[in-house]
Amino acid sequence: MIRILNANYLENFKVELTFSDGKVAIFDGSQLLNRKGTLLEPLRDESFFRRLFIEAGALSWPNGLELSPAKLHETCHEVTAA
Secondary structure, X not given: OOOEEEEEEOOOOEEEEEEOOOOEEEEEHHHHOOOOOOXXXXXXXXXXXXXXXXXXXXXXXXXXXXXXXXXXXXXXEEOOOO
């Protein structure tokens, strides 16, 4: 089961994620904010978005929103060495 081990906020709603299998990828949260939903509304404020944390291996926010680590692993762009 894939878990998120570390999340590092970068800028402009982008987060670097480190997964339990060693994959390091960038999550672009601005794409998430194009969707509608009451849990997404607070994330439009970058200062709230930056309050992200890892809970039980999922990317989470204080308002109760959690994103599936498996889905993020599948959809995020892997960081490649330069």
